[in-house]
Amino acid sequence: MSDSKKESWNSRAGxxxxxxxxxxxxxxxxxxxxxxxxxxxxxxxxxxxxxxxLIGLPICWAEWTMGRFGGQAGFNSAxxxxxxxxxxxxFKYLGVIGxxxxxxxxxxxxxxxxxxxxxxxxxxTGNMDFSTVEESSDFWGGFIGIGEDxxxxxxxxxxxxxxxxxxxxxxFFLIYRGxxxxxxxxxKYAMPTLVVLAFIILLRVLTLGTPDPSMPERNVSNGLGFMxxxxxxxxxxxxxxxxxxxxxxxxxxxxxLAAETSLAEADxxxxxxxxxxxxxxxNPQLWLxxxxxxxxxxxxxxxxxxxxxxxxxxxxxxxxSGLSATSANEFCEVALGGLITxxxxxxxxxxxxxxxxxxxxxxxxxxxxVFANMPLGELFxxxxxxxxxxxxxTSSLSMLQPGIxxxxxxxxxxxKQSVALLGLITTLGAGFVLxxxxxxxxxxxxxxxxxxxxxxxxxxxxxxIFGWILGIEKGFELAHEGAAVRIPRxxxxxxxxxxxxxxLIIFSLWVAANVxxxxxRTGETEYSAYVRxxxxxxxxxxxxxxxxxxxxxxxxxxxxxxxxxxxKYQQEDQT
Amino acid sequence: xxALGWLIMLxxxxxxxxxxxxxxxxxxxxxxxxxxxxxxxxxxPDTKTGDE
Numbered sequence: 001m002s003d004s005k006k007e008s009w010n011s012r013a014g015x016x017x018x019x020x021x022x023x024x025x026x027x028x029x030x031x032x033x034x035x036x037x038x039x040x041x042x043x044x045x046x047x048x049x050x051x052x053x054l055i056g057l058p059i060c061w062a063e064w065t066m067g068r069f070g071g072q073a074g075f076n077s078a079x080x081x082x083x084x085x086x087x088x089x090x091f092k093y094l095g096v097i098g099x100x101x102x103x104x105x106x107x108x109x110x111x112x113x114x115x116x117x118x119x120x121x122x123x124x125t126g127n128m129d130f131s132t133v134e135e136s137s138d139f140w141g142g143f144i145g146i147g148e149d150x151x152x153x154x155x156x157x158x159x160x161x162x163x164x165x166x167x168x169x170x171x172f173f174l175i176y177r178g179x180x181x182x183x184x185x186x187x188k189y190a191m192p193t194l195v196v197l198a199f200i201i202l203l204r205v206l207t208l209g210t211p212d213p214s215m216p217e218r219n220v221s222n223g224l225g226f227m228x229x230x231x232x233x234x235x236x237x238x239x240x241x242x243x244x245x246x247x248x249x250x251x252x253x254x255x256x257l258a259a260e261t262s263l264a265e266a267d268x269x270x271x272x273x274x275x276x277x278x279x280x281x282x283n284p285q286l287w288l289x290x291x292x293x294x295x296x297x298x299x300x301x302x303x304x305x306x307x308x309x310x311x312x313x314x315x316x317x318x319x320x321s322g323l324s325a326t327s328a329n330e331f332c333e334v335a336l337g338g339l340i341t342x343x344x345x346x347x348x349x350x351x352x353x354x355x356x357x358x359x360x361x362x363x364x365x366x367x368x369x370v371f372a373n374m375p376l377g378e379l380f381x382x383x384x385x386x387x388x389x390x391x392x393x394t395s396s397l398s399m400l401q402p403g404i405x406x407x408x409x410x411x412x413x414x415x416k417q418s419v420a421l422l423g424l425i426t427t428l429g430a431g432f433v434l435x436x437x438x439x440x441x442x443x444x445x446x447x448x449x450x451x452x453x454x455x456x457x458x459x460x461x462x463x464x465i466f467g468w469i470l471g472i473e474k475g476f477e478l479a480h481e482g483a484a485v486r487i488p489r490x491x492x493x494x495x496x497x498x499x500x501x502x503x504l505i506i507f508s509l510w511v512a513a514n515v516x517x518x519x520x521r522t523g524e525t526e527y528s529a530y531v532r533x534x535x536x537x538x539x540x541x542x543x544x545x546x547x548x549x550x551x552x553x554x555x556x557x558x559x560x561x562x563x564x565x566x567x568k569y570q571q572e573d574q575t
Numbered sequence: 576x577x578a579l580g581w582l583i584m585l586x587x588x589x590x591x592x593x594x595x596x597x598x599x600x601x602x603x604x605x606x607x608x609x610x611x612x613x614x615x616x617x618x619x620p621d622t623k624t625g626d627e
Contacts, residue, residue: 012602042583049590225576228584252576317605324598330591338588484605 007179008311012321014184019308019325020332021187021394023299024194026112028333029388030363031296033227033341035289037355042230043280047290052330055506056294058499059459060326061487062466063305064318065479069470071310077406078303079556081310082461083566086469092566096556097458098303099406102399103422104450104549105302107429108443109399110171113392114163115144115364116385123381127158128368133353136369140360145437149541152437164434168427170393175400176419179311183397190390191328197387198336204380205344211373217253218350223343225252226351232275235260238268245271252351284509284520291506292452297333298326299398301459307402315482323485332391340384344370360440363388400426406556410563425552432548436541441533445545448530452514456507463503467496 009015036044070081078098082091122128130136144160145152155162174182210219229252236245251257257272264270280286295301309318341362345354348370357366371381400422407418436442466475472492479487512518517526533542560566576584 016602042579045583045587049587221576224584225580228587229577229580230583231577231579320598320601320605323594324602327591327594327598331595334591335588338584484601 008313009316010180010184012317014180014188015308015312015316016321016324016328017187017191018183018394018398019299019305019321020328021191021391022302022304022308022398023297023325023329023395024191024332025391025395026116026359026363026388027293027296028329028391029198029337029341031359032293032333032337034357034359034362035293036338037227037342039283039286039289040230040232040275040277040280041228043277043286044290046277046281047287048293051287051291051294051502052298054494054502055291055459055463055499056298056300057323057326058491058495059300059463060298060305060322061319061479061491062462062475062495063300064309064322065475066462066466066470067306067309068312068314068316068318069478070306071312072314075409076307076310077402077409078306078458079406079560080409080566081306082465086465088469089566091461091465092560093557094461096553096560097454097461098306099402099556100549100553101301101303101450101454101458102401103403103426103552104429104446106396106399106403106426108433108446108451109392109396110167110426110430111144111160111164111433111443113167113389113396114160115140116389116392117167118143118158118160118163119364119368120382120385120389121163122158123368123371123378123385125157126378128372128378128381130369130372133349133365133369136372137365139368140364144440145434146439149436149438152434161434164430167389167393167396168430171396171400172419172423174393174397175404176415178415179401183401186397187394190394194387194390194394195332195336197383197390198332198340201380201384201387202336202340204374204376205340205347208344208347208374211347215350217256218347220343220347222252222351223346224339226250226346226354227338227342230277232280233257234273234275235264236271236273238270240269245273249352250355252346285513288506288510288513288520291502292510295455295459298329299395301455301462302399303402303458304398306462307405308398310405313482317482317484319479319487320484341367344374348373407559409565410559425555429548429552432544436544438541441539441541442545445530445533445542446549448514449546450549452510456503456510460500460503460507463495463499467500472496 009018036048066081066085070076070084073084075081075084077095079092079095082095082098119128128139130139139158141147143158152159153161155165174186176182177185206220208220210216212218233251235248235251237248238244239246251260251272261272264272299305312318342354345362345366349366354362354366367384368381371377371384374380403422403425404415404418407413407421408415411418413421433442433446466472472495475495476487476492509520513520514528515531517528517531519525527536530542533539534546
């Protein structure tokens with residue numbers, strides 16, 4: 001067991017802010033609004049809150065409980081904690097996933113974190129004067145080196161390399177200072193600052209009105225409508241060759257909708273379709289998107305919460321703390337992210353300019369152009385990207401701690417040595433992502449297989465350990481030690497039966513849709529780009545990325561095999 | 576934005592805001608908070624493992 005057991009959180013508020021900081025990230029302000037708008041705000045929110053109750057909160061409480069339980073025995077990482085709880089040799093190897101996920105995600109997350117810092121600095125220095133989204137996209141492409149491998153290695157103010165060095169140094173400086181003097185202290189200041197910045201930007205966005213009188217449909221109200229209206233109005237045109245109806249665009253503005261309805265009545269090749277909430281809820285993709293957003297948003301299944309909670313004392317509350325951290329994240333996502341990003345973008349670009357934009361497109365192509373055209377745009381652009389930067393740092397810090405804890409525990413080394421070793425591993429990985437920047441292929445591949453696929457796997461393992469191996473009664477007993485509030489009894493049933501089943505269904509659907517490329521509505525099949533990159537049209541960078549993941553996993557497995565503490569627990573159990 | 580859109584937005588934002596306020600209230604009013612304070616790095620690991 002590790003000496004890191006002696007580390008601990010300084011206060012309940014500190015641990016709550018640290019866990020909330022881990023959860024609040026770019027996904028809250030960029031990914032959530034895009035997903036909600038794509039699947040029709042109202043319907044998406046129904047699925048989102050269902051996923052929150054059935055998998056978000058249960059896995060969160062399970063992680064907090066198992067982490068604190070394992071921490072009492074001196075284990076601070078998923079392999080040690082799984083091994084201690086289950087006393088089954090296989091589970092310490094499955095626990096590797098709980099270290100692999102944060103370490104690998106850190107390698108590319110720090111790259112994105114550097115974009116945020118770089119954008120904040122460039123707004124402040126007046127380099128972000130765009131008049132079109134194309135100009136903004138060109139800047140982004142040059143900044144991150146999307147055109148050619150190796151082109152992101154520059155160290156000028158308008159190249160990501162310089163910022164990457166800065167954020168890497170900041171992360172390791174804070175993580176070296178430890179749990180309470182590094183992570184907790186930073187989050188105590190960063191999280192309130194982040195919320196204040198978000199409120200300032202929210203106030204600015206909600207008072208934008210109609211900035212261009214010649215385009216009255218581009219206003220805040222329609223921006224909010226695009227995000228939250230439960231009924232989607234889409235204009236479809238009939239394909240001349242196939243005779244099938246194809247979606248042309250979505251309309252939010254009431255006057256424009258009336259005009260298009262009149263047009264459709266006069267032209268049999270055009271129709272306006274109103275897609276209601278019930279119809280949208282029958283779309284399996286919507287449920288996948290909502291469940292996926294809950295995972296990314298709450299940081300459940302990342303291997304982070306289980307490590308953070310292992311530093312708590314036996315009588316520390318975990319039920320209220322877990323709920324508080326979760327609710328802080330939900331507030332940032334729904335109440336702040338949901339009211340800022342899309343309303344601002346639609347107000348300047350209209351629905352057509354925003355629809356279908358991915359997370360990066362919305363955040364780094366559309367929004368910079370929006371801020372550039374806003375009164376006091378340089379200031380608000382700086383504030384927004386500095387907000388994203390703070391959110392990213394509190395998240396990336398949490399990604400390092402599981403690796404630090406694992407190395408300290410498994411190799412019996414101190415924090416200084418573990419920071420140095422993890423620094424070496426992540427520098428190689430982040431350097432790989434930075435170098436292979438063309439089409440963000442390395443980032444994209446690692447995000448798919450680790451940042452999405454393995455998170456589903458780890459979440460499933462965790463909820464099964466909690467509900468079926470530790471046992472739901474024992475799990476609840478442990479969760480309630482020192483608890484300030486009680487978990488409702490209905491969650492016993494949910495955590496034992498509903499959560500694992502719901503997870504398995506969602507995971508199966510995800511594999512069908514995103515690995516085998518089965519369209520869940522039409523049944524048509526086309527292998528996903530990630531599978532094609534590996535087996536059908538092999539891509540060197542994709543293969544190298546997978547090999548890097550495999551090499552790190554193999555290293556961790558080898559380290560585990562050398563640790564006598566894990567074997568001791570198995571032997572004690574057997575005798 | 577339609578009336579239903581306003582309703583969905585207010586319900587969603589209101590729910591998460593109410594939950595957060597309740598949690599903050601509970602965290603701040605629970606009396607035995609001091610029991611859980613462990614001190615500031617009671618035994619910094621780097622000074623206890625022979626690296627200095």
